[in-house]
Amino acid sequence: MTARMLRLFPGPPEEIALDGAYLAHRLHERGSAGRPLVYASFVASLDGRIALRDPATGESRLPAGLVSGNDFRLFQELQAQADCFVTHGGYLRDLAAGRLDDVLQVGTQEATRDLARWRADNGLAPQPALVIASASLDFPMPDSPARHGQRVVIATGAAAPAERVAQWRAAGHEVLAVGSGASVEGGPLVDELGRRGLRSIYLLTGPRMLDTMMRGHRLSRLYLTTAHRLLGGESFHSMLAGPELGDAGRLRLCALNYDASAPDGTGQFFAHFEPRPA
Structure with missing residues (x-):
């Protein structure tokens, strides 16, 4: 049976199919080469945790029950x-260590073949390009992008280690300097x-890229799944970690669905937000 959810806003309330709900947003048509549409998504608990961190090792983990099959479909x-896709060196290190699954491709599993067909029907490349953001440039390159024909670009700051920039370029990868310091700027x-x-x-x-995108007024849309549970924990990650955003953090609710x-x-809420115009 196809999963259903209740659209609460904009109203009036109406039951809708979950499959296809986000495809209907047609994000690939909303941006342009001159002004790309930039979007992010997070899953959080009611107390604002997106992950828990082991104080002894510093390793992060997704708590059981925070992510659902319906959320993963969206x-x-x-x-x-x-x-x-923009990812980061920390994810690639966790991927190589077996702590996280590879989510760098679209429609490669039988259950998601419909998404591969959707991309083809809508004039998109078989796979998105992959941008790896890293200040240290110290990460393992996974083999899945090469196997699936993905274009890979490495992004770093102008003060990144010169020898590592040279190493990645010698290996045939394009390296962009997009920040005045060591880190990438949105x-x-x-x-x-x-x-x-x-x-x-x-x-x-994660939080660092979201922060720089918000401060640079480059985030177009934020998708947030809120799982109806409290996690607690003394060491955790939230969506942002850093100085106050001020007015750059003002968002308006565009839609709210209940699963x-x-x-x-x-239960969980699926919501998306857009920056409030200045």
Whole structure:
């Protein structure tokens, strides 16, 4: 049976199908090469945790029951609309260590073949380009992008280690300097990707990238799943970590849906927001 959810806003309340709900947003058509549409997604608990951190090792983990199958389906629908994924070196290190699953491709499993067909029907490349943001440039390159024919670009700051920049370029990878320090800055990164013809950019990253995108006024849309549970924990990650954003953090609610079935029967909200105009 196809999963259903209740659309609460904009109203009036109406039951809708979950499959296809985010594909209907057609994000790949909303951006342009001159002004790419940049979007991010997070899953959080009611007390604002997106992950828990082991104080002894510093390793992060997703708590059991925070992510559901319905949420993952909508995550994959967001992936399907991207010209480009932005990930980071920390994810690639966790991937190589077996702590996280590989989510760098679209429609490669039998259950998601419909998303591969959707990309083809909508004129998108078989796979999004992959941008790896890293200040240290110290990460393992996974083999899945090469196997699936993905274009890979490495983004770093102007003060990144010169020897590692040279190593990655010698290995045949394009390296962009898009920040005045060691780290990537959101504004220069988006501008550079726009010049390369990318129109829809999905941030598969964490709090630091969200922060720089918000401060640079480059985030177009934020998708947030809120699992109806409290996690607690003394060491954790939230969506942002850093100085106050001020007015740059003002968002307006565009849609709110309620899924009563998951995770674990406690329910979850699916919402998306856009920056409030200045």
